[in-house]
Amino acid sequence: MTKEELMRKAIELSNENVANGGGPFGAVIAKDGEIIATGVNRVTASCDPTAHAEVSAIRAAAAKLGTFNLSGYEIYTSCEPCPMCLGAIYWARLDKMYYGNNKTDAKNIGFDDSFIYDELELKPEDRKLPSEVLLHDEAIKAFEAWMEKEDKIEY
Numbered sequence: 507m508t509k510e511e512l513m514r515k516a517i518e519l520s521n522e523n524v525a526n527g528g529g530p531f532g533a534v535i536a537k538d539g540e541i542i543a544t545g546v547n548r549v550t551a552s553c554d555p556t557a558h559a560e561v562s563a564i565r566a567a568a569a570k571l572g573t574f575n576l577s578g579y580e581i582y583t584s585c586e587p588c589p590m591c592l593g594a595i596y597w598a599r600l601d602k603m604y605y606g607n608n609k610t611d612a613k614n615i616g617f618d619d620s621f622i623y624d625e626l627e628l629k630p631e632d633r634k635l636p637s638e639v640l641l642h643d644e645a646i647k648a649f650e651a652w653m654e655k656e657d658k659i660e661y
């Protein structure tokens with residue numbers, strides 16, 4: 507499949523998902539023009555606020571391939587990812603991302619991902635989410651154990 511055909515598949519998934527009661531988002535993970543996995547937004551159906559199309563596609567691809575590292579693969583998403591999904595795309599080590607709609611298009615229909623992008627620009631104390639450091643001395647012990655562990659699987 508060409509990159510346009512792969513994006514059309516992501517768009518088709520987003521359309522189907524609206525008809526199925528989900529959000530208007532679809533994603534495809536592919537390599538050499540071949541689809542490995544797909545995902546749609548299942549936030550309301552699954553009662554899972556993290557079940558965005560891109561995260562769903564990454565989970566499906568990783569499970570299918572039996573690896574947490576999706577380098578060599580590309581993601582086609584019907585909309586520019588929110589910060590959570592963008593982070594997931596980086597963590598998955600995907601090679602390239604294509605997107606159809608952008609975050610302003612999403613904002614215009616009530617999915618305000620740009621709000622989180624704006625929050626990321628702020629210092630923690632200036633964000634809308636109150637947050638504070640707690641028990642740092644105790645929490646750091648797991649990091650020390652990690653550093654000392656010799657047979658760890660790095661990711």
Ligand SMILES: [Zn+2]
Binds near residue numbers: 558559560587589590
């Ligand atoms: Zn997302």
